[in-house]
Amino acid sequence: MSIYPSERHQKLQDQIRHLHTHPPKKQSAFQGWRSFINWWESTKVEKGLDQLAHDLENLGIVKLLEIAGSISLIIVFITYIGSEKHRRDAEVMAAWQTITSATGQSGSGGRILALEFLNASPGANWRRKFPWFCAPHPTCTWESQSLAAVNLGAEEPGAYLVEIQLPGAFLRGANLQGAILRGANLQDATLFNANLQGAILRGAQLQGAQLQGAYLAKTNLKDAKVTAEQLDQAHLCQTILPAKIPLDPDRDCQMDWQPMALENQ
Numbered sequence: 001m002s003i004y005p006s007e008r009h010q011k012l013q014d015q016i017r018h019l020h021t022h023p024p025k026k027q028s029a030f031q032g033w034r035s036f037i038n039w040w041e042s043t044k045v046e047k048g049l050d051q052l053a054h055d056l057e058n059l060g061i062v063k064l065l066e067i068a069g070s071i072s073l074i075i076v077f078i079t080y081i082g083s084e085k086h087r088r089d090a091e092v093m094a095a096w097q098t099i100t101s102a103t104g105q106s107g108s109g110g111r112i113l114a115l116e117f118l119n120a121s122p123g124a125n126w127r128r129k130f131p132w133f134c135a136p137h138p139t140c141t142w143e144s145q146s147l148a149a150v151n152l153g154a155e156e157p158g159a160y161l162v163e164i165q166l167p168g169a170f171l172r173g174a175n176l177q178g179a180i181l182r183g184a185n186l187q188d189a190t191l192f193n194a195n196l197q198g199a200i201l202r203g204a205q206l207q208g209a210q211l212q213g214a215y216l217a218k219t220n221l222k223d224a225k226v227t228a229e230q231l232d233q234a235h236l237c238q239t240i241l242p243a244k245i246p247l248d249p250d251r252d253c254q255m256d257w258q259p260m261a262l263e264n265q
Contacts, residue, residue, distance in 0.1 A: 092118065092145060103151050108160045111152065115161070118145040119169045146170045153177035153195060173259070193259040206230065213260030217253075233260070 040046050095114040102109030120142045147169050152159045158178025169189045178198045188208040198218045206226040217237040228245050237253040 088142060099150065099152070102159070104154050106154055106157045106160065111159060112161055112164050115147065115150075115169075116165055118147060119166050120144045144168065144170065147174060149173045149175075151175045152179055154179075158199065215257045217257070 095117045098110045098114040102111055147166075148171065150171065151174075152161070153175035154177070158180060159176075160180050161184060162180055163183040163185075164181065165185045166189055167185050167187045169186065171186075171194055172190050172192045174191070174194045176194055176196050176199050179196070180200045181204055182200050182202045184201065184204045186209050187205050189206075190210045191214050192210050193213040193215075194211075195215045196219050197215050200220045201224050202220050203223045204221075204225070206224055209226070209230060211226075211230050212233040214234045216231070216234050216239045218239065220240045221242055222240050224242050226242060226245075228247055231241075231245065231247055235255075235257045236247065236249055236251045239249045241247060241249050
């Protein structure tokens with residue numbers, strides 16, 4: 001006598017086969033979150049909070065606080081703009097302290113950033129002032145600080161100022177003895193009576209720089225962008241000149257260096 005499976009047993013087997021061939025789809029994280037949001041919106045707590053927010057919007061005190069908040073923001077903005085010059089002065093003082101504290105030392109000592117900051121070098125973010133959007137117009141940029149007579153000299157090796165950006169810097173009478181200024185940008189800089197003894201200016205950009213009375217004894221100017229006319233009134237002695245400069249590198253060795261009078265600038 002054959003034994004046939006019961007109808008219930010047959011249905012169970014069919015369900016097992018269906019699970020093997022059609023596994024249940026996993027609910028995505030987004031769908032789960034959406035389901036939670038839908039449930040939360042239907043709760044009494046959410047409905048109560050929504051009604052409370054609606055009631056608060058119609059209260060005069062809330063609107064008054066919104067106006068007060070807006071006024072506070074305006075006051076903060078005006079105060080910030082009004083104190084911009086004060087903050088700038090504090091930053092200038094800090095930059096000078098950085099330079100002064102590193103006097104006579106080799107290495108950079110933070111002097112590259114400090115000098116570029118004081119010179120308000122083009123392209124630097126710190127050059128902008130309110131209204132910032134019109135920079136680099138002079139109205140929106142800080143003026144360069146004078147670097148006259150700044151003391152950056154040191155026994156070899158001197159201050160490490162490689163590739164420093166000081167175009168147009170006013171460095172009259174500056175002490176740059178032994179400074180490593182390889183690749184520096186000193187275009188249109190005023191180096192009148194500057195002491196550059198033993199400085200390394202190899203590959204420096206000196207186009208338009210004023211070098212009258214500059215002390216260039218043992219200065220390395222190899223590959224520097226400078227002309228014979230610029231060096232005509234500089235003090236040369238054991239100076240390494242760029243190629244094709246028709247000047248005697250020992251032209252002034254028999255004379256003591258004397259800074260030129262200011263009226264001859």
